[in-house]
Amino acid sequence: xxxxxxxxxxxxxxxxxxxxxxxxxxxxxxxxxxxxxxxxxxxxxxxxxxxxxxxxxxxxxxxxxxxxxxxxxxxxxxxxxxxxxxxxxxxxxxxxxxxxxxxxxxxxxxxxxxxxxxxxxxxxxxxxxxxxxxxxxxxxxxxxxxxxxxxxxxxxxxxxxxxxxxxxxxxxxxxxxxxxxxxxxxxxxxxxxxxxxxxxxxxxxxxxxxxxxx
Numbered sequence: 559x560x561x562x563x564x565x566x567x568x569x570x571x572x573x574x575x576x577x578x579x580x581x582x583x584x585x586x587x588x589x590x591x592x593x594x595x596x597x598x599x600x601x602x603x604x605x606x607x608x609x610x611x612x613x614x615x616x617x618x619x620x621x622x623x624x625x626x627x628x629x630x631x632x633x634x635x636x637x638x639x640x641x642x643x644x645x646x647x648x649x650x651x652x653x654x655x656x657x658x659x660x661x662x663x664x665x666x667x668x669x670x671x672x673x674x675x676x677x678x679x680x681x682x683x684x685x686x687x688x689x690x691x692x693x694x695x696x697x698x699x700x701x702x703x704x705x706x707x708x709x710x711x712x713x714x715x716x717x718x719x720x721x722x723x724x725x726x727x728x729x730x731x732x733x734x735x736x737x738x739x740x741x742x743x744x745x746x747x748x749x750x751x752x753x754x755x756x757x758x759x760x761x762x763x764x765x766x767x768x769x770x771x772x
Contacts, residue, residue: 570696571600573686574705577679578652584666587652591659594648598636599707603694605632610693651711672709676702 575592605611615631618624623638625631640650649655649662652672656662680701683689689696696704706712 567691568688569600569604569692570683570686570689570701570704571596572688573683573692574600574701574708576686576688577682578705578708581675581679582667582671584668584671585657587655587667588659591648591655594639594643594646595651595655596704596708598639598650599704599712601632601636601639603696603700603704604692605629607693652709653711667709669709676705680705 571593574596575587575589578592579587579589601614605614611628611632614635615625615628618631618635618638621638623631623634625634642648643650647660649660652667653665653669654661654663655665655667657666677698680698683705684696684698684701
């Protein structure tokens with residue numbers, strides 16, 4: 559690892575992990591867990607750089623992940639990393655980060671505190687020594703978006719919620735104008751329910767439409 563760091567340097571995954579590690583009162587975010595949670599989002603962000611995308615595709619080819627286009631290979635690499643996180647019981651996002659770095663329904667990192675400190679944490683991450691060797695140089699706005707993506711796991715994936723009375727609905731973490739969700743039970747399908755409104759409000763509050771680079 560030391561040889562790799564010395565020759566290839568690091569990037570904003572480490573910048574973000576450095577600056578979020580001890581930033582919150584709930585507890586410390588373990589550096590290794592932070593890197594594991596943030597890496598898939600940062601790869602997606604960095605892949606907008608053509609050279610970086612090609613290198614990610616080479617990694618996917620080397621470990622036999624499949625895919626025919628560069629985009630498919632990058633997505634396959636991201637999926638493989640997320641799968642490894644699941645196998646190791648590492649959360650996919652800070653929102654599900656429990657004590658000791660394992661998955662939990664309720665994070666030990668308070669959401670309100672995270673959002674309050676977001677601008678300063680983002681600025682500190684940009685100023686970190688590792689940022690200079692990243693394939694893309696993020697602006698303040700982009701770094702804040704990346705950190706939000708790391709808190710909420712905003713990668714365009716679907717997440718199912720299971721409310722009471724056995725009603726089940728799901729919604730995709732995609733831009734608001736593409737959001738489609740509904741509530742179901744054994745007999746009826748309705749769009750205007752407390753559960754539906756809660757889902758819609760969560761999407762709006764988190765400003766999912768701002769994450770255009772994903």
